[in-house]
Amino acid sequence: MEAQLARLVDQIQTARASKGALRIVGGGTKDFYGNLLHGEWLDVKPLAGISNYEPSELVVTVRAGTLLEELEAALAEQGQHLAFEPPRYVARGTVGGMVAAGLAGPARAAAGGVRDHVLGATLANGKGQVLTFGGQVMKNVAGYDVSRALAGSMGTLGVICEVSLKVLPIAVATATIRFECDQPAALKRLNAWGGEPLPISASAWWSGMLVLRLSGARAAVESAQRQLGGDVIDAPLAAAFWRGLRDHGDEFFATAARAEDKGAALWRLSVASTAPPVALQGEQLIEWGGAQRWLCSNASATLVRDAAAQAGGHATLFRGKDKSAGAFHPLTPAVEKIHRALRDSFDPDRVFNRGRLYADL
Numbered sequence: 001m002e003a004q005l006a007r008l009v010d011q012i013q014t015a016r017a018s019k020g021a022l023r024i025v026g027g028g029t030k031d032f033y034g035n036l037l038h039g040e041w042l043d044v045k046p047l048a049g050i051s052n053y054e055p056s057e058l059v060v061t062v063r064a065g066t067l068l069e070e071l072e073a074a075l076a077e078q079g080q081h082l083a084f085e086p087p088r089y090v091a092r093g094t095v096g097g098m099v100a101a102g103l104a105g106p107a108r109a110a111a112g113g114v115r116d117h118v119l120g121a122t123l124a125n126g127k128g129q130v131l132t133f134g135g136q137v138m139k140n141v142a143g144y145d146v147s148r149a150l151a152g153s154m155g156t157l158g159v160i161c162e163v164s165l166k167v168l169p170i171a172v173a174t175a176t177i178r179f180e181c182d183q184p185a186a187l188k189r190l191n192a193w194g195g196e197p198l199p200i201s202a203s204a205w206w207s208g209m210l211v212l213r214l215s216g217a218r219a220a221v222e223s224a225q226r227q228l229g230g231d232v233i234d235a236p237l238a239a240a241f242w243r244g245l246r247d248h249g250d251e252f253f254a255t256a257a258r259a260e261d262k263g264a265a266l267w268r269l270s271v272a273s274t275a276p277p278v279a280l281q282g283e284q285l286i287e288w289g290g291a292q293r294w295l296c297s298n299a300s301a302t303l304v305r306d307a308a309a310q311a312g313g314h315a316t317l318f319r320g321k322d323k324s325a326g327a328f329h330p331l332t333p334a335v336e337k338i339h340r341a342l343r344d345s346f347d348p349d350r351v352f353n354r355g356r357l358y359a360d361l
Helices: 002-017 068-077 095-101 183-194 218-228 235-246 251-260 301-310 333-346
Strands: 022-025 040-043 050-054 059-063 118-124 130-134 159-166 173-180 200-206 209-216 231-233 265-270 283-287 292-297 314-319
Touching (some): 059 068, 068 095, 095 159, 183 200, 251 265, 251 292, 251 314, 301 314
Antiparallel strands (some): 050 059, 265 292, 265 314
8 A cells, every 4th residue: 555655645746846736536436426527637546455344343444446346245244334325326436435425325314424434544635644533433633523524525635545434234124115195294204203213224205105114123123014004115126226226326316317418407405304395396305304305406506505595404416517506505604614724724735626515615
């Protein structure tokens, strides 16, 4: 790993000296996400391999260029997994990209997000310094929980070289059940069930159908099935459904992709789970107990973001041809101040991924 790090540091220092920009590249599976890409490629794929894995400690340390599917296969051999279910999209996705994008799958509401599972990281900053934060325990450094701050940073703080992640055992039992209901009824049910001790690990509503996944001890899953009722979905079909939802390859996202070709945009709304249906035209899919609303619509960015704010949250342009309004929801002055302070600390010359999060950051 030392030789690969030396190459990265040399490229960073050269770019800094020339006031150039670097675009951090792993598998390239999330190039669509965020604002437009700029800069010379900085390839992290040579930083590959699992550095340390202690199944009994539920911790794995892995280099950023490691393929996500390779990591998940190694964990599965020990009956463990990344509980936040990161999307794969295609097979070349890397661990570094997973952390930098900060995207989690159907289990997010139950298991937490990417940042909740990051224990430590090694980072090459914009000055060409290689820094290590945390380790195999959560740790604050210089006032920031740096390891967690990397999740969702889109590479704007530096090059993630290695990361330690918390892993969890795969559930002993799972079952998927479905109910026919409209969106208001689905939200009402999800919020009611969210206050009960039920082993709900994922939920999704679209086009009149509410689907729940139950995971945990066999007795708990069977008890919840009897309590909730609904129609049971066969295990192979259920597994394919949740995998398609995780990787954005199911029917809703396929429909959204066709609409995008005709000028629509796919929005990801993070709102209060108790918020009523978002009153905008277009197809909607609800996840995470009501807290994540996907919207495929021709509505303007202003309308979408106003609706998200009224629902207690914010809206991200996930996919779309027109990014003139910015991919991410505008920051409040207080949050922008924190973003600038972090960027100034780690990449004062704005070497990495310029404009990927915000045009002036």
